[in-house]
Amino acid sequence: MTRDMQEMLRPGVGATTFCAGCGHGILLHAVLRAVAGLGLDERRMLYVSGIGCAAWIPSPHFDADTLHTLHGRAIAYAVGAKVANPKLEVVVISGDGDLSSIGGNHLIHAARRGHDLTVICANNEIYGMTGGQTASTTPLGMVTATAPQGNPYRPFDLTSLVMSAGATYAARWPVTRPSRLIDSIAKAIGVAGMGFVEAISPCPTQFGRRNRIPEPARLYEHVERLCVDRETASRMTSKELEGRFVVGEWTRG
Amino acid sequence: MGNVAAAEGALAAGCRFYAGYPITPSSEIMEHMAARLPGAGGAFIQMEDEIASISAAIGASWAGRKSMTATSGPGLSLMMEGLGYAAWTETPVVVVDVQRAGPCTGQATHVGSGDVMQLRYGSHGDYHPIALAPWSVQEMHDLTVQAFNLAERYRVPTFLLADEAVGHLRETAVLDPHPAVVDRAKRPGAPPFGTDDPAGVPPMPSFGEGERLLVTGSTHDEWGFRRVDHPQVHARLVERINRKITDHRDDIVQVDGHMLEDADVAVVAYGFTARSALAAVRALRAEGVRAGLLRLVTIWPFADEEVRRLAGQVGHIVVPEMNRGQVADLVELHAHRTVHRLGQTDGRIIAPDAIRDRVMEAMA
Numbered sequence: 265m266t267r268d269m270q271e272m273l274r275p276g277v278g279a280t281t282f283c284a285g286c287g288h289g290i291l292l293h294a295v296l297r298a299v300a301g302l303g304l305d306e307r308r309m310l311y312v313s314g315i316g317c318a319a320w321i322p323s324p325h326f327d328a329d330t331l332h333t334l335h336g337r338a339i340a341y342a343v344g345a346k347v348a349n350p351k352l353e354v355v356v357i358s359g360d361g362d363l364s365s366i367g368g369n370h371l372i373h374a375a376r377r378g379h380d381l382t383v384i385c386a387n388n389e390i391y392g393m394t395g396g397q398t399a400s401t402t403p404l405g406m407v408t409a410t411a412p413q414g415n416p417y418r419p420f421d422l423t424s425l426v427m428s429a430g431a432t433y434a435a436r437w438p439v440t441r442p443s444r445l446i447d448s449i450a451k452a453i454g455v456a457g458m459g460f461v462e463a464i465s466p467c468p469t470q471f472g473r474r475n476r477i478p479e480p481a482r483l484y485e486h487v488e489r490l491c492v493d494r495e496t497a498s499r500m501t502s503k504e505l506e507g508r509f510v511v512g513e514w515t516r517g
Numbered sequence: 518m519g520n521v522a523a524a525e526g527a528l529a530a531g532c533r534f535y536a537g538y539p540i541t542p543s544s545e546i547m548e549h550m551a552a553r554l555p556g557a558g559g560a561f562i563q564m565e566d567e568i569a570s571i572s573a574a575i576g577a578s579w580a581g582r583k584s585m586t587a588t589s590g591p592g593l594s595l596m597m598e599g600l601g602y603a604a605w606t607e608t609p610v611v612v613v614d615v616q617r618a619g620p621c622t623g624q625a626t627h628v629g630s631g632d633v634m635q636l637r638y639g640s641h642g643d644y645h646p647i648a649l650a651p652w653s654v655q656e657m658h659d660l661t662v663q664a665f666n667l668a669e670r671y672r673v674p675t676f677l678l679a680d681e682a683v684g685h686l687r688e689t690a691v692l693d694p695h696p697a698v699v700d701r702a703k704r705p706g707a708p709p710f711g712t713d714d715p716a717g718v719p720p721m722p723s724f725g726e727g728e729r730l731l732v733t734g735s736t737h738d739e740w741g742f743r744r745v746d747h748p749q750v751h752a753r754l755v756e757r758i759n760r761k762i763t764d765h766r767d768d769i770v771q772v773d774g775h776m777l778e779d780a781d782v783a784v785v786a787y788g789f790t791a792r793s794a795l796a797a798v799r800a801l802r803a804e805g806v807r808a809g810l811l812r813l814v815t816i817w818p819f820a821d822e823e824v825r826r827l828a829g830q831v832g833h834i835v836v837p838e839m840n841r842g843q844v845a846d847l848v849e850l851h852a853h854r855t856v857h858r859l860g861q862t863d864g865r866i867i868a869p870d871a872i873r874d875r876v877m878e879a880m881a
Contacts, residue, residue: 274729307727312576324731324742329724331579332733332743333572334598340569344576344584345724347560348534352580352725370572373565 272296272306274327281320285472285480287439287465291386292321294442294463295357298449310345310352314338314367317393318359318386318465336366339374342381350380355453360387360401360462364420368400375429378457384449385422385460388467396470403507407474422462427514432457434514438464438487441511448513457516464491464509519657519684520545520587523613523677524553525692526661527585531700532611533559534582536573538566538592541625542681543615546587567592571599571612578608579732581723583665587613589681590632591622593639600674601640602734604758607710607719609668609701613661613677615684616788618839618864627864628681630788630839636676637817643755645762647769648676648817650787651683655690660814666699667769671761672718678816680839682789682866711739715757716764762818771814772823776802780809782833782876785824785848785856787813790837790867797872808876813844821851828852833879835859837872 273296282288299309311322315335323332329352333341338358346354356363363371363385374381389406391397396409401422405414423434432455435448445463452459464487466472472483487509494512497505524546527535535550547563554561560582564570567588574584588596593614603610614636618629636648647667649660661677668675704720709730712719719739722728731741736751744750762769775795777783782801786794791812801808811827813820824847828834834852836845837859845858857879861867 274731306729308725310580310724323733327729329728329730330732331576331724332731332735333576334602334734337568337572337599340564340572341576343562343564343569344534344536344573344578345580346576347536347562347573348577348580348582348584349723349725369565370569373569 268300269293269296272300272327274324277324280325282317283469285468285483286317287388287463288318288321288386290439290442291384291445291463291465292325294445295321295355295384295449297446298453301446302450302453304353308351308353310354312338312342312345312354312356314358314362316359316362316391317388318357319362321357321386336362337370338362339367339370339381339383343374343379346379346381353453355382355384357384357386359392360385360389360422361391361399364422365400371426372429375426375431375458375460378430380456382452382459384452385462386465387422387462388465388471390467390471392467392470396474406471423460423514426458426460427516430458431460432516434460434462436462436464436509436511438491438509438511440484440488518545519651519654519679519686520615521549522654522658522690522692523587523661523679524549526658527611527665528553528557529692529694529696530583530662530665531698532583532585532665533557534574534577534584535559535561535586536564536570536577536584537586537588538564538570540589540592542617542684543587543589543613546613567595568599571596571610574610575599575603575608578610579724581725583609583669585611585613587615589615589617590619593632593635597640600646601642601644603674604640604644604646605734606732607672607721607758608674609672609721610674611661611664611668611677612674613679616678616680624864626681628789628839628866629862629864630680630790631843632678633816633840633843636678643759645759646674646676646817647671647762647815648678649814650678650816652788652791652812653683653690654686654688657683658690658692662696662698669699669701670718671765672701672721673762678788680788708739710737710741716760717757718761766818769815770818770820770823772820773812773814775810775812777809777811777827777830779807780831781807782835782880783809783811783827783831784835784837784872784876785811785813785827785844786837787816787844790839793867793869794837794872796869797876800869800873801876806876806880819847819851824848824851828854833857835872835876835879837861837867837875839867
């Protein structure tokens with residue numbers, strides 16, 4: 265972490281609580297780089313999060329207003345704060361389970377209404393904090409604490425979901441591509457309406473160990489290998505795309 | 518209409534944010550706020566459900582606006598997690614509960630009063646909300662103003678415990694557009710979640726004021742830092758958010774006595790039922806029975822001392838209510854005696870004659 269980033273962290277907050285190899289530290293840094301790059305006044309920033317590992321990215325680390333809410337409800341709290349004071353730059357940072365499982369209704373309705381919010385979803389494909397249970401983003405066949413024989417259900421495609429619900433901008437990148445992530449977070453903050461960024465952020469502790477990729481470096485390589493850009497994906501069948509991450513940006517024409 | 522008066526009371530108290538979800542028999546409040554707030558410099562939003570409504574109201578309160586929502590039983594059930602969050606984070610927010618006949622979907626257009634205990638204990642853990650029970654269109658307005666003032670003074674979720682009958686009541690009322698209004702205390706740089714006084718209410722900054730707030734539903738210290746392994750911090754916070762209400766009960770609790778000075782028998786009632794109770798007391802007086810009415814204006818914190826004093830004064834206590842004895846249980850607890858109950862759960866108001874007859878039975 266460089267000195268200018270260090271100044272964006274709350275005084276007195278030391279090391280993060282994230283496990284070794286967790287992708288959330290990279291995402292934390294990417295958010296701060298994007299905000300710094302835009303030159304936004306930290307006094308106008310409000311970071312809202314729900315419950316789960318990713319909800320601890322802004323709270324307590326960011327030296328700005330932070331609202332650590334209830335499981336699934338971050339977007340609903342953020343909507344209230346933004347509507348009450350439109351001058352606030354409101355950025356929601358939370359996990360895939362929080363935003364798209366228990367909080368899925370708030371996600372699609374906020375996108376539909378077009379609130380000027382940024383939503384950053386740290387997708388680790390599993391419930392990390394509670395011990396590795398299945399999420400609505402867990403890929404088909406993956407082993408979790410509640411799917412020991414493999415997850416029998418398809419995951420959400422979150423960027424398609426929010427774009428069809430009315431988001432202005434969506435992007436998906438793995439944390440192994442931090443420059444793209446920073447660029448997309450800055451764009452998501454800049455657009456009017458909902459800007460959505462899905463960061464594929466591997467969880468070696470809960471996801472990797474259960475699925476025989478416990479070493480962080482190997483898990484990151486594995487995630488990279490699963491990424492396929494939009495143009496390549498457009499020439500692939502849905503069967504070929506199963507289990508892959510289509511990465512890139514989506515904008516409303 | 519009572520519901521419209523509540524909306525006007527909110528505006529007079531300085532409410533400038535409403536988030537809600539339609540539900541009978543409370544929707545007129547939401548519709549009136551939708552029409553009035555934009556012109557009053559406020560913001561209105563219809564959310565996707567009641568969970569989102571209370572969440573948005575809490576978010577807006579931290580963004581600096583006096584905020585409210587209104588609902589009825591089924592919506593109140595959904596709001597419980599948010600109400601616990603508001604209590605724990607000491608967020609002022611006003612919730613109007615226009616009660617209908619439950620449980621469950623029950624009878625949406627008919628009256629009930631089964632939410633008394635849910636208001637007090639509905640969210641998990643120990644906390645202490647405030648609840649006021651209006652009996653007239655006038656009080657739908659005036660007690661809504663008071664609810665905002667109490668919410669702001671004590672940084673606590675505050676309920677207007679209305680019912681369908683009073684919410685849809687139409688009668689003359691005089692609405693003061695400029696009542697006495699309390700605003701949350703501000704002290705820049707002061708810790709937003711702690712004071713040295715175990716019953717103290719800390720000042721409340723807003724987002725965007727440069728305070729770099731840490732607001733969390735986890736156990737937190739006076740600056741908002743999560744302290745999820747610290748027994749003293751947890752115990753101290755639980756104690757303070759309860760004691761800031763119970764230690765100030767004399768400032769909060771209101772009752773309204775009618776013909777109690779020489780009464781042999783007292784009716785204890787609240788909400789619309791108190792209107793029937795007053796009519797019954799008058800009829801009994803005309804028959805030569807020395808009856809009186811103790812009307813509970815504040816439901817939470819409960820008027821324990823007032824009930825204890827009443828029990829020392831009268832021979833019999835009758836408690837009519839549109840549930841199976843939620844307040845009668847409390848009256849018995851604090852009166853240290855058995856009371857005569859009249860719990861009616863048919864979705865209809867309790868008629869004055871039924872209360873009059875129950876009093877005569879009690880005295881026989």
